[in-house]
Structure formats: structure tokens, C-alpha cells
Amino acid sequence: MTLMYRKTYALIDCDILENNVKDITSKYDYKYYFGVVKANAYGHGDYIINNLIKGGVNYLAASSLEECLRLRKRNAEIPILCLEPIRQEFLDICSINNITITIPDMDYFKEMDLSLKLTVHIKIDNGMNRLGFKDKNEVKEVYEQLLNSEGINLEGIYTHFGTSGMWDKHFDNGLLTFKELTSLIDLTKIPIVHLGRSLTLVQHPKPDFVNGIRLGIIMFGFDQKMSEPKGLRLIKRNHYLKKHGISPITYTNDLELKTAFSLHSEIMCIKDVKAGQYVGYGAGYTATQDIKIGIMPIGFADGLIKQNQGLNVIINNKEYPIIGELGMDMTTVLIDENVKLHDEVIIYDDIKKRTKELGISAYQLFTLISTRVPRVYKEKNKLTEVNY
Ligand SMILES: Cc1ncc(COP(=O)(O)O)c(C=O)c1O
Numbered sequence: 322m323t324l325m326y327r328k329t330y331a332l333i334d335c336d337i338l339e340n341n342v343k344d345i346t347s348k349y350d351y352k353y354y355f356g357v358v359k360a361n362a363y364g365h366g367d368y369i370i371n372n373l374i375k376g377g378v379n380y381l382a383a384s385s386l387e388e389c390l391r392l393r394k395r396n397a398e399i400p401i402l403c404l405e406p407i408r409q410e411f412l413d414i415c416s417i418n419n420i421t422i423t424i425p426d427m428d429y430f431k432e433m434d435l436s437l438k439l440t441v442h443i444k445i446d447n448g449m450n451r452l453g454f455k456d457k458n459e460v461k462e463v464y465e466q467l468l469n470s471e472g473i474n475l476e477g478i479y480t481h482f483g484t485s486g487m488w489d490k491h492f493d494n495g496l497l498t499f500k501e502l503t504s505l506i507d508l509t510k511i512p513i514v515h516l517g518r519s520l521t522l523v524q525h526p527k528p529d530f531v532n533g534i535r536l537g538i539i540m541f542g543f544d545q546k547m548s549e550p551k552g553l554r555l556i557k558r559n560h561y562l563k564k565h566g567i568s569p570i571t572y573t574n575d576l577e578l579k580t581a582f583s584l585h586s587e588i589m590c591i592k593d594v595k596a597g598q599y600v601g602y603g604a605g606y607t608a609t610q611d612i613k614i615g616i617m618p619i620g621f622a623d624g625l626i627k628q629n630q631g632l633n634v635i636i637n638n639k640e641y642p643i644i645g646e647l648g649m650d651m652t653t654v655l656i657d658e659n660v661k662l663h664d665e666v667i668i669y670d671d672i673k674k675r676t677k678e679l680g681i682s683a684y685q686l687f688t689l690i691s692t693r694v695p696r697v698y699k700e701k702n703k704l705t706e707v708n709y
Contacts, residue, residue, distance in 0.1 A: 324706055325695050325706060327618050328585075328586060328587040328589075328618065328663075328665075329585065329586040329587070329617070329618050329619045329623060329694055329695075330584075330585055330694060330695045330696065330697045330706070331364075331365075331366075331582060331583070331584050331585070331690055331694050331695075331696050331697070332582075332583045332584075332585055332696075332697050332699060333365050333366065333368075333369060333581055333582055333696055333697070333698050333699065334579075334581040334699045335368075335369055335372040335581070335698050335699060335700040336372075336699070336700060336701065337542070337579045337580075337581035338365070338369050338372045338373060338376070338540060338541070338581045339372040339373070339375050339376040340376070340579075341376065341539075341540050341541070341542060341578045341579065341581070342354075342356070342372075342373050342375075342376025342377050342378055342536070342540055343376045343377055344576055344577055344578060345376075345377070345522075345536060345539060345540070345576065345578075346376065346377030346378075347377075348574070348575055348576060349522055349523075349527075349534065350527070351527070351531075351532060351533055351534045352513075352532040352533065353379060353380050353513050353515060353532060353533035353534070354377055354378050354379055354380065354533075354534060354536055355378070355380045355381065355382045355402065355515060355533060355534065355535040355536060356370065356373040356374070356378035356380070356381050356382070356536055356540060357381075357382045357383075357404075357518070357535050357536060357537035358370055358373070358381055358382070358383055358388075358392065359382070359383045359384040359385075359388055359404065360384070360388075360687075360688045361388075361688075361692070361709060363537065363538065363541055363684065363687045363688060364582070364686075364687030364688045364689070364690050365541065365581070365582060365687065365696065366696040366698075366707055366709055367391055367392055367395050367709075368395070368696065368698055368705070368707050369698070370392060370395055370396055370399070371395065371396060372700070373540060374396065374399060376540075378399075378536065378540075379399070379400075380399065380400045380401075380402060380513075380533070381396075381399055381400070381401045381402070382401070382402040382403075382404050382535060383401065383402075383403060383404065384403070384404055384405050385403065385405060385407075386403060386407045386411055386414065386415070386420065388403075389401045389403045389415075389418070389420045390414070390418060390420070393418050393419070393420065400419070400421055400440070401419070401420050401421060402420075402421040402422075402423065402442060402477070403415070403420055403421065403422055403423060404423055404452075405423065405425075405452070406422070406423055406424075406425045406429055406452070407420075407422055409429075409432050409433065409434070412433070412434070412437055412439060413437065415439060416437055416438050416439050419440070421439075421440040421441065421442060421476065421477070422439060422440070422441050422442070423441070423442050423443075423444050423452065424441050424442070424443050424444065424463065425444050425452040425453060425454075426444075426452070426453065426454055426459075427454070427456075427459045427462075427463070430463050430466075435466065435467075435470040435471065435472065435473055436470070436471050436472045437472045437473065438472045438473075439472060439473050439474070440473075440474045440476045441467065441473055441474065441475055441476065441477075442476060442477035442478060442479055442513070443460065443463060443464070443467075443475070443477070443478045443479075443511075444478075444479060444480065444481075445460065445478065445479065445480040445498075445499055445502050445503065446480070446502075447480045447481075447482065447494075447495035447496070447498040447499045447502075448483065448491060448494060448495050448498055449481060449482070449483035449495075451481070452481075453480060453481075454502060455502070456502070457501060457502045457503070457504060457505050458505070460502050460503060460505065460506060461505040461506055464506040464511075465506075468510065475511060476511070476512055476513055477511060477512065477513035477514070477515065477533070478503065478508065478511050478513075478514055479513075479514070479515045479516060479533070479535075480495070480499050480516050481516075481518070482495050482516070482517065482518070482521060483495070485520040485521070485524055485525075485570065486524075486525070486567065486568070486570065487524070487570050488561075488567075489565075489567065490565055490566060490567050492521075492525065492568075493566070493567060493568050496516070496528065499516065508530050509530075513532060513533045514530055514531050514532055514533060515531065515532075515533030515534060515535055516528070516531055516534075517531075517534055517535065518534075518535050518536070518537055519536060519537050519538050519539035519540075519543065519545060520545055521534070522534050522536070522539065523539070523544070523545045523546075523571060523574045523576070524545065524570040524571050524572075525568075525570065525571070538683060538684060539576075539578065541580060541581065541582065541683070541687065542578045542579050542580030542581060542582075542672070543578070543580075543683055544574060544576040544577075544578045545574075546572070546573045546574060546576070547572045547573065548572065548573075549572040549573060580671075580672040580673070580683075582672060582687060583667060583668075583669065583670035583672075584619075584625075584667070584668040584669055584670075584690065584694075585665060585666065585667055585668065586617040586618060586619040586634075586652075586665075586666045586668055587617065587618070587663055587664065587665055587666055588615035588616070588617060588636070588654075588656070588660060588661070588662060588663060588664045588666060589615075589616055589617065589618050589662075589663070590615070590616040590662070591613065591614070591615050591616075591656070591660070591661075591662055592613070592614050592616070593611065593612075593613055594608045594611070594612050594613070594614055595608065595611055596608050596609060596610045596611050596612075600614060600644060600645040600653055601644075601645030601646045601648065601653055602645070602646040602648060603646050605630075605645045605646035606644045606645035606646075606653075612655060613655075613656050613657060613658065613660070614644070614653050614654065614655055614656060615636075615641075615653070615654045615656040615660055615664075615666075616651055616652075616653055616654075617634075617651065617652045617653075617654060617666055617668075618650065618651060619650075619651070619652055619668065619694075620647055620648045620649045620650040620651050620652055621647050621648070621649055622649045622650055622691060622693060623650075623690065623691050623693055623694050624689035624690035624691045624694065625647060625652060625668065625689075626647075626679065626681075626689060627646075627647055628678075628679045628680065628681075629643055629647060629652075629668075629679070630643055630644070630645070630646070630647055631643060631644075632669075632675075632678050632679075634654055634666050634667060634668050634669070635666070635667040635670070636654075636656065636660050636664050636665070636666050636667075637659060637660070637664060639659070641654050641655055641656050641657075641660070642654065642655050643655075654666065672686060672687075692708075692709040695707065695708045696709070
């Protein structure tokens with residue numbers, strides 16, 4: 322199948338990703354669908370961007386210039402927005418490579434060379450206190466100077482919400498703050514206005530002045546559906562919302578998304594361990610009876626965190642527990658006589674279940690998997706291995 326010597330890899334189903342995006346873009350009406358593919362496309366790897374584009378993504382966004390340039394190598398045409406500010410001395414690289422930059426505040430703007438041929442988006446801080454302008458007069462000044470500048474193309478304006486506003490007023494306040502901070506400019510003169518991310522898309526209506534949405538975790542199979550409170554819980558909730566003046570959210574949606582990521586390894590050695598003998602570092606596991614164990618070439622350097630100890634892996638459709646201390650490169654699984662040398666091990670393929678078991682978010686689970694682990698892409702029936 323692949324060139325890999327060590328049989329540990331993440332399998333990514335590109336067709337699923339493409340269908341996810343098709344489903345989203347057909348059910349929510351925006352003009353610009355940004356595929357947020359920072360951190361190597363949420364751990365799935367940049368290779369997938371062309372599947373996202375086939376699904377309907379028409380703009381990409383990443384965190385750093387390094388990430389954006391890697392994306393540019395994979396696709397020469399698609400516009401790419403860098404979400405974090407890029408140091409001024411590298412802006413010519415953005416110009417050459419058609420990378421759209423974010424202007425995060427006045428300090429940054431004052432240092433900019435306005436004769437550069439650049440496409441820019443202004444970032445507004447609606448209360449999160451990370452990146453963005455917080456003063457409407459500054460927004461006006463920047464907007465006017467950009468519109469009158471020779472080289473700069475003021476293409477977009479955006480903000481990012483710190484919470485989904487399910488239990489707090491921050492989302493509502495943030496939206497009002499955005500409107501207030503942009504009240505001295507003509508938003509219709511800026512081609513792309515994008516405020517939200519996955520949760521915003523499914524939980525809040527699209528304001529009429531908005532035409533772009535940034536899709537992140539939702540593309541990777543997280544539809545963000547929640548069960549709507551019922552009975553007494555619903556009454557209590559409505560009372561809470563009314564009391565605090567919080568606008569209601571949409572709990573559920575028609576999306577039919579799937580996750581596309583699974584982590585695989587193999588049984589590279591099998592050992593018999595007698596009752597009373599220990600297994601692994603720190604003698605972290607002692608056999609209480611005669612057992613059979615399998616050693617897998619995967620460890621914490623691959624992103625398999627300690628909390629996986631005790632959780633199950635799947636071999637030949639049967640579950641077996643991980644035992645002992647996880648090593649940097651090797652992990653032990655308690656097996657039986659049905660397991661043979663070189664049998665494939667699915668470390669996990671049910672991402673939602675695994676994140677619950679580990680007590681971490683899917684964002685973390687995906688991005689934990691290090692670049693030491695090759696990504697194998699399944700498209701139709703073709704497999705492609707990529708090492709990052
Ligand atoms: C500015 C910005 N927009 C959009 C996203 C996508 O978020 P999500 O994955 O929740 O859709 C992120 C991710 O953190 C982000 O930083």
C-alpha cells in the first residue's frame with residue numbers, strides 16, 4: 322500500500338471530507354466559505370485542501386505565513402487568509418504569493434507600507450481581547466486610508482467570537498460590538514464580511530450584512546448538534562435566557578457529517594508474560610495471571626497521550642486494552658491467542674467516543690498526532706501516503 326517502514330499511520334477519508342463540505346455548503350447559504358485549515362488542517366494534513374475545495378470551500382485560512390505558504394504550494398489559485406499578523410518585513414512574500422493578511426490593530430497598521438500590492442482583511446475585536454481593533458474611530462481611519470491607498474485591496478473585515486453565547490451574553494454583546502465598531506464605515510464597500518466559525522454557523526442566524534463563514538471543526542465531522550432541553554429543563558432554560566437577555570440558539574440541524582480520521586498501528590512483537598512479572602516502564606503493570614501481550618510501534622511522541630492507558634484498541638474487530646506506561650515510541654496491548662504478529666491495530670476510529678474517554682476536545686485529539694505519523698489518504702479506492 323505505502324512506502325512506510327513503520328506501520329503506524331493516520332487514515333484520512335477524503336471522500337467523507339468532501340461530502341461533509343458539500344453537505345454544509347448546500348444547507349447554509351453564504352457566498353464565501355473559508356476552510357480553516359490551520360495546524361496542518363486540524364491534524365488531517367494539507368493534502369485534503371483540494372477535497373475541501375471540491376466540496377465548496379472557496380477561501381482558505383491558516384495561522385502563520387509558514388502554514389499559508391505550504392497551502393499555496395498545494396494550490397496555486399485559492400485565496401488564503403493568514404489569521405494572525407505577519408511581521409511587516411515579510412509582507413512582500415505575501416504579495417508575491419497572494420496571501421491575504423490580517424490587520425490586527427492600529428500599531429500594526431501604522432507600520433504598514435501602503436504602496437505594497439496586498440489584499441487585506443481588517444480584524445475587529447468584539448470582546449475576546451485577542452486580535453482586532455477596539456475603537457471605531459481607528460476602524461474608520463484605517464478603512465479610509467486603505468480605500469484610498471495605491472496598492473492595498475481592502476477585501477474583508479471580520480471578527481471572532483469567544484463563546485457561542487449559549488449560556489452567556491458574550492455572543493449577543495459581541496455582535497452588537499461589531500456593529501458599533503463598524504458603524505462609521507460603509508460595510509457594503511468591503512466585499513467579504515465574515516464573523517463566525519462552525520458553532521456560529523449552526524447555532525445563530527446569519528446577519529444580513531454577512532456573506533462569509535469560517536468553517537473549522539465542522540468540516541471534520543462535528544455537526545455541533547445538541548439535544549434540546551425538554552420539560553422542566555426547557556422552562557428553566559427559557560427563564561434563564563429571558564432573565565439575562567440572551568438570544569436563543571438553534572440546537573439541532575440537518576447536517577449529515579462523518580469524521581474521516583482514524584489512527585492505526587500494528588502488532589510488531591508478541592510476548593508471553595507470567596503471573597507476577599511486570600510490563601513496561603516504572604513496572605506500571607503487573608500480570609496477575611499468565612498473559613499474552615502485543616507491542617505496537619506507537620507512543621507519546623506520535624501523540625498518543627498517557628490517558629490512553631486502559632482504553633481499548635481494535636484488532637480483528639475485537640477490543641483489547643492498552644496496558645502499562647505508554648512509552649515514547651511503543652505501547653503495549655493485552656491480547657489473546659487470536660492475535661497474530663503484524664495484525665493491524667485500530668488505535669481508534671470513533672473520534673467522538675475517544676475524545677470523551679480522554680476528556681479532551683476533538684481539536685486537541687486531531688492536532689496531538691505528530692508529523693512523525695504519516696497520513697494515508699483514501700480517495701475513491703486509491704491510497705496515497707504523505708509524510709509531513
Ligand atoms: C479566527 C478563527 N476563525 C475560525 C476558526 C474555526 O473554528 P472552528 O473550528 O470552531 O469552526 C478558528 C479556529 O480556532 C479561528 O481561530
